[in-house]
Amino acid sequence: MGLVASVASEDSLRAYLNEIQRFPPLERAEERELAERWRAGDRAAAHALVCANLRTVVKIAWRFRGYGIRVADLVEEGNVGLLEAVKRFEPDRGHRFMTYATFWVRACILAHVLKQWSLVGVGTGPMQSKLFFRLARERARISAAVGDTGDLDARLAARFGTTTERVQAMTGRLSGKDHSLDGAPFHEGPSTPLDQLVDESESVEERCAGAERGALVRRRVASAMRGLSPRERYIVHRRLLTDEAATLAEIGRHLGLSRERVRQLEERVKGKLGHALADLDERAASAA
Numbered sequence: 001m002g003l004v005a006s007v008a009s010e011d012s013l014r015a016y017l018n019e020i021q022r023f024p025p026l027e028r029a030e031e032r033e034l035a036e037r038w039r040a041g042d043r044a045a046a047h048a049l050v051c052a053n054l055r056t057v058v059k060i061a062w063r064f065r066g067y068g069i070r071v072a073d074l075v076e077e078g079n080v081g082l083l084e085a086v087k088r089f090e091p092d093r094g095h096r097f098m099t100y101a102t103f104w105v106r107a108c109i110l111a112h113v114l115k116q117w118s119l120v121g122v123g124t125g126p127m128q129s130k131l132f133f134r135l136a137r138e139r140a141r142i143s144a145a146v147g148d149t150g151d152l153d154a155r156l157a158a159r160f161g162t163t164t165e166r167v168q169a170m171t172g173r174l175s176g177k178d179h180s181l182d183g184a185p186f187h188e189g190p191s192t193p194l195d196q197l198v199d200e201s202e203s204v205e206e207r208c209a210g211a212e213r214g215a216l217v218r219r220r221v222a223s224a225m226r227g228l229s230p231r232e233r234y235i236v237h238r239r240l241l242t243d244e245a246a247t248l249a250e251i252g253r254h255l256g257l258s259r260e261r262v263r264q265l266e267e268r269v270k271g272k273l274g275h276a277l278a279d280l281d282e283r284a285a286s287a288a
Contacts (some may be wrong), residue, residue: 013072020054028096035091046086049097055099057082060105067113074109081108216276224276231255232269239266240273 026034026049037045061074085101157164202210225233233256238246248266250260255262 008197013075016072016075017058020051020058023054025055026052026097031097035089036161038086039091042065050082050086053082053098053101054079056102060102061109064109064113067116069113069116069225070251073116074112077108077112078105079255084108196268213280219279220276221273224273228269228272232259232265232272235262235266235275236269 024232027069031049031052034049038049057078058075061071061078064074065071081104082101085097085104087098088104091097125241153164157166187268225236235251238251248262251257252259257265
């Protein structure tokens with residue numbers, strides 16, 4: 001089904017439209033025969049059924065051209081829905097194929113529009129889709145009838161069966177599309193919005209100073225550790241230099257000490273380490 005696979009660009013769309021004109025519409029009997037042959041495994045019948053309805057997909061896609069998406073892309077998405085409809089169509093129910101397939105074609109096109117509208121995402125679900133595609137029209141209709149009153153959002157919420165907050169959120173999303181930070185907002189110069197953003201990360205000087213401070217802290221701690229007793233070093237490793245600190249009782253059982261004695265030793269160790277690092281806090285304060 002090469003015609004369905006890709007409509008590469010707007011330039012090729014015209015050639016595509018000319019190409020699909022050669023497939024005439026099907027009568028009900030022809031359509032049913034092709035559908036039954038496809039259900040029996042005849043891929044050529046499915047191909048003929050799809051090709052005969054490609055023009056209808058273009059008509060549906062054309063209705064959504066006002067959302068800033070290439071018609072060629074909309075046609076491609078509609079064709080995906082058409083293929084899905086062929087897989088699921090049951091001719092025994094007595095419906096015409098495109099009566100059934102229109103749902104799938106529209107669903108794929110609508111999903112694509114919603115996804116492409118914003119990188120952040122508009123949301124999914126029947127209510128979000130209804131708000132996205134009908135909110136502006138309903139707002140204009142109510143405004144024309146009652147004026148731009150303060151309860152317009154509440155009226156819209158009641159019309160759609162949703163909350164005022166949801167209406168206001170969608171109104172904000174519809175007010176404008178995403179803008180690239182790399183796009184030049186003015187023609188006078190090469191500056192872009194990205195150039196105007198404040199860089200809140202650390203400067204090179206701050207990163208270097210932080211690295212030096214970290215190295216100095218590690219040297220001071222290592223030096224202080226050498227002056228501790230074995231019991232004190234054990235407490236440091238089990239209580240201060242671990243993600244899962246042992247309890248005072250556990251350390252006491254290991255060292256043969258009471259819980260209170262371990263607490264006293266821990267406080268003494270913290271004092272020694274704090275004394276070894278005290279002047280670093282003074283340096284930081286003076287530098288600030």
